[in-house]
Amino acid sequence: EAGVTQSPTHLIKTRGQQATLRCSPISGHTSVYWYQQALGLGLQFLLWYDEGEERNRGNFPPRFSGRQFPNYSSELNVNALELEDSALYLCASSYWGSPLPYNSPLHFGNGTRLTVT
Protein backbone atom coordinates (compact mmCIF):
# COMPACT_ATOMS: atom_id res chain seq x y z
CA GLU A 1 0.00 0.00 0.00
CA ALA A 2 1.47 3.33 -1.03
CA GLY A 3 1.71 5.85 1.77
CA VAL A 4 0.90 9.54 1.81
CA THR A 5 3.04 11.33 -0.75
CA GLN A 6 3.96 14.98 -0.70
CA SER A 7 5.65 17.16 -3.30
CA PRO A 8 7.97 18.87 -3.58
CA THR A 9 10.24 17.68 -0.78
CA HIS A 10 11.97 21.05 -0.62
CA LEU A 11 10.81 24.48 -1.74
CA ILE A 12 12.71 27.75 -1.57
CA LYS A 13 10.82 31.01 -2.07
CA THR A 14 11.39 34.67 -1.39
CA ARG A 15 9.25 36.94 0.72
CA GLY A 16 6.02 37.97 -0.96
CA GLN A 17 5.91 35.03 -3.36
CA GLN A 18 3.32 32.24 -3.37
CA ALA A 19 3.97 28.59 -2.55
CA THR A 20 1.91 25.56 -3.61
CA LEU A 21 2.34 22.26 -1.80
CA ARG A 22 0.73 19.02 -2.91
CA CYS A 23 -0.43 15.88 -1.14
CA SER A 24 -1.77 12.52 -2.28
CA PRO A 25 -3.53 10.50 0.43
CA ILE A 26 -3.50 6.77 0.93
CA SER A 27 -5.90 5.03 -1.44
CA GLY A 28 -9.34 4.84 0.17
CA HIS A 29 -8.75 7.74 2.55
CA THR A 30 -11.18 10.61 2.14
CA SER A 31 -9.76 13.07 4.68
CA VAL A 32 -6.62 15.16 4.28
CA TYR A 33 -5.05 17.26 7.01
CA TRP A 34 -2.33 19.88 6.84
CA TYR A 35 0.00 20.67 9.74
CA GLN A 36 2.83 23.15 10.10
CA GLN A 37 5.91 22.21 12.10
CA ALA A 38 8.03 25.28 12.64
CA LEU A 39 11.25 25.16 14.62
CA GLY A 40 10.49 25.39 18.31
CA LEU A 41 6.71 25.61 17.83
CA GLY A 42 5.63 21.99 17.53
CA LEU A 43 2.93 20.74 15.21
CA GLN A 44 0.19 23.25 14.52
CA PHE A 45 -3.06 22.28 12.80
CA LEU A 46 -3.73 24.18 9.58
CA LEU A 47 -6.62 22.66 7.63
CA TRP A 48 -8.81 19.58 7.36
CA TYR A 49 -10.58 18.54 4.16
CA ASP A 50 -13.02 15.70 3.74
CA GLU A 51 -14.98 14.78 0.60
CA GLY A 52 -13.85 18.00 -1.06
CA GLU A 53 -15.07 20.27 1.71
CA GLU A 54 -13.09 22.28 4.26
CA ARG A 55 -14.19 20.87 7.63
CA ASN A 56 -11.99 22.72 10.06
CA ARG A 57 -9.37 25.41 10.07
CA GLY A 58 -6.62 26.23 12.53
CA ASN A 59 -5.59 29.63 13.79
CA PHE A 60 -3.78 30.80 10.66
CA PRO A 61 -4.34 33.88 8.49
CA PRO A 62 -6.42 33.67 5.29
CA ARG A 63 -3.31 33.69 3.12
CA PHE A 64 -3.07 30.01 4.05
CA SER A 65 -5.64 28.22 1.91
CA GLY A 66 -6.16 24.95 0.18
CA ARG A 67 -8.47 22.65 -1.62
CA GLN A 68 -9.24 18.99 -2.08
CA PHE A 69 -9.80 17.51 -5.52
CA PRO A 70 -12.31 14.82 -6.56
CA ASN A 71 -9.56 12.18 -6.32
CA TYR A 72 -9.02 13.31 -2.68
CA SER A 73 -5.57 14.77 -3.33
CA SER A 74 -5.01 18.20 -1.88
CA GLU A 75 -3.12 21.44 -2.36
CA LEU A 76 -1.98 23.91 0.25
CA ASN A 77 -1.38 27.44 -0.98
CA VAL A 78 0.48 30.07 0.98
CA ASN A 79 0.27 33.59 -0.42
CA ALA A 80 2.40 36.63 0.38
CA LEU A 81 5.08 34.49 2.02
CA GLU A 82 6.72 35.74 5.18
CA LEU A 83 9.99 34.64 6.75
CA GLU A 84 8.14 32.96 9.64
CA ASP A 85 6.34 30.68 7.18
CA SER A 86 9.57 28.69 6.91
CA ALA A 87 8.70 25.28 8.29
CA LEU A 88 8.08 21.63 7.54
CA TYR A 89 4.55 21.24 6.19
CA LEU A 90 3.08 17.83 6.86
CA CYS A 91 0.09 16.27 5.20
CA ALA A 92 -1.83 13.38 6.72
CA SER A 93 -4.76 11.27 5.62
CA SER A 94 -7.34 9.08 7.26
CA TYR A 95 -10.68 7.51 6.57
CA TRP A 96 -13.51 9.62 7.98
CA GLY A 97 -16.47 7.32 7.64
CA SER A 98 -18.85 5.10 9.53
CA PRO A 99 -18.98 3.22 11.77
CA LEU A 100 -16.03 4.68 13.71
CA PRO A 101 -15.04 7.94 12.03
CA TYR A 102 -13.09 9.04 15.07
CA ASN A 103 -10.87 6.02 15.24
CA SER A 104 -8.95 5.87 12.01
CA PRO A 105 -5.31 6.70 12.76
CA LEU A 106 -3.62 9.49 10.87
CA HIS A 107 -0.97 8.53 8.33
CA PHE A 108 1.59 11.23 7.59
CA GLY A 109 3.73 11.97 4.59
CA ASN A 110 7.38 12.99 4.88
CA GLY A 111 6.57 16.65 4.43
CA THR A 112 7.61 19.61 2.33
CA ARG A 113 10.39 21.75 3.75
CA LEU A 114 9.53 25.36 2.85
CA THR A 115 12.27 27.94 3.20
CA VAL A 116 11.43 31.62 2.77
CA THR A 117 14.36 33.96 2.23
Next chain:
Amino acid sequence: KQEVTQIPAALSVPEGENLVLNCSFTDSAIYNLQWFRQDPGKGLTSLLLIQSSQREQTSGRLNASLDKSSGRSTLYIAASQPGDSATYLCAVGWETSGSRLTFGEGTQLTVNP
Protein backbone atom coordinates in the same frame (compact mmCIF):
# COMPACT_ATOMS: atom_id res chain seq x y z
CA LYS B 1 -8.04 25.72 26.68
CA GLN B 2 -7.28 22.27 25.34
CA GLU B 3 -3.60 21.51 25.73
CA VAL B 4 -1.26 18.52 25.58
CA THR B 5 1.94 18.36 27.63
CA GLN B 6 4.73 15.83 27.38
CA ILE B 7 7.36 15.21 30.03
CA PRO B 8 10.30 14.88 29.88
CA ALA B 9 11.32 16.93 26.83
CA ALA B 10 14.37 14.74 26.38
CA LEU B 11 15.47 11.36 27.70
CA SER B 12 18.71 9.41 27.31
CA VAL B 13 18.89 5.76 28.36
CA PRO B 14 21.24 2.81 27.87
CA GLU B 15 20.22 0.06 25.50
CA GLY B 16 18.01 -2.62 27.05
CA GLU B 17 16.33 -0.37 29.58
CA ASN B 18 12.55 -0.24 29.94
CA LEU B 19 11.21 3.30 29.84
CA VAL B 20 8.04 5.33 30.17
CA LEU B 21 7.07 8.49 28.32
CA ASN B 22 4.35 10.68 29.77
CA CYS B 23 1.56 12.69 28.20
CA SER B 24 -1.02 14.79 30.00
CA PHE B 25 -4.01 16.63 28.60
CA THR B 26 -6.60 19.10 29.77
CA ASP B 27 -10.29 18.30 29.24
CA SER B 28 -11.19 14.62 29.53
CA ALA B 29 -13.80 14.74 26.74
CA ILE B 30 -11.59 13.02 24.19
CA TYR B 31 -12.47 10.53 21.50
CA ASN B 32 -8.98 9.14 21.03
CA LEU B 33 -5.31 9.58 21.78
CA GLN B 34 -2.51 8.66 19.41
CA TRP B 35 1.20 8.15 19.86
CA PHE B 36 3.53 8.92 16.97
CA ARG B 37 7.21 8.63 16.29
CA GLN B 38 9.17 11.19 14.27
CA ASP B 39 12.69 10.68 12.96
CA PRO B 40 14.76 13.82 12.22
CA GLY B 41 13.51 15.70 9.16
CA LYS B 42 10.83 13.10 8.49
CA GLY B 43 7.09 12.76 8.81
CA LEU B 44 5.28 11.04 11.65
CA THR B 45 4.71 7.31 11.99
CA SER B 46 1.60 6.21 13.86
CA LEU B 47 2.48 3.85 16.70
CA LEU B 48 -0.70 3.31 18.69
CA LEU B 49 -4.23 4.69 18.81
CA ILE B 50 -6.30 4.36 21.98
CA GLN B 51 -10.03 4.94 21.72
CA SER B 52 -11.70 6.84 24.54
CA SER B 53 -13.41 3.64 25.74
CA GLN B 54 -10.12 1.73 25.97
CA ARG B 55 -7.55 1.62 28.76
CA GLU B 56 -4.53 0.42 26.79
CA GLN B 57 -3.16 -0.75 23.46
CA THR B 58 -0.15 -2.89 22.73
CA SER B 59 2.05 -3.35 19.69
CA GLY B 60 5.20 -5.41 20.01
CA ARG B 61 7.44 -3.80 22.62
CA LEU B 62 5.15 -0.80 22.94
CA ASN B 63 2.26 -0.40 25.36
CA ALA B 64 0.18 2.73 25.68
CA SER B 65 -2.25 3.36 28.52
CA LEU B 66 -5.01 5.91 28.88
CA ASP B 67 -6.59 7.34 32.03
CA LYS B 68 -9.18 9.86 30.88
CA SER B 69 -10.28 10.88 34.34
CA SER B 70 -6.80 12.03 35.31
CA GLY B 71 -5.96 13.30 31.83
CA ARG B 72 -2.92 11.10 31.39
CA SER B 73 -1.40 8.63 28.98
CA THR B 74 1.87 6.74 29.13
CA LEU B 75 3.89 5.04 26.43
CA TYR B 76 5.93 2.12 27.77
CA ILE B 77 8.84 0.88 25.67
CA ALA B 78 10.31 -2.44 26.71
CA ALA B 79 13.92 -3.46 26.15
CA SER B 80 14.86 -0.27 24.34
CA GLN B 81 17.13 -0.40 21.29
CA PRO B 82 19.24 2.26 19.53
CA GLY B 83 16.74 2.13 16.66
CA ASP B 84 14.10 3.45 19.04
CA SER B 85 15.91 6.80 19.13
CA ALA B 86 13.46 9.39 17.81
CA THR B 87 11.01 12.03 18.99
CA TYR B 88 7.79 10.60 20.37
CA LEU B 89 4.65 12.70 20.06
CA CYS B 90 1.34 12.36 21.82
CA ALA B 91 -1.76 13.72 20.07
CA VAL B 92 -5.29 14.11 21.39
CA GLY B 93 -8.55 14.28 19.49
CA TRP B 94 -11.23 16.07 21.48
CA GLU B 95 -14.96 15.54 21.01
CA THR B 96 -15.40 19.23 20.23
CA SER B 97 -12.67 19.29 17.58
CA GLY B 98 -13.83 16.70 15.11
CA SER B 99 -10.95 14.92 13.45
CA ARG B 100 -8.43 17.62 14.35
CA LEU B 101 -5.58 16.51 16.63
CA THR B 102 -3.68 18.60 19.15
CA PHE B 103 -0.06 17.55 19.57
CA GLY B 104 2.28 17.74 22.51
CA GLU B 105 5.80 19.10 22.09
CA GLY B 106 7.26 15.62 22.09
CA THR B 107 9.91 13.69 24.01
CA GLN B 108 13.26 13.29 22.27
CA LEU B 109 14.53 9.82 23.13
CA THR B 110 18.13 8.69 22.72
CA VAL B 111 19.00 5.04 23.34
CA ASN B 112 22.74 4.58 23.73
CA PRO B 113 24.38 1.32 22.61
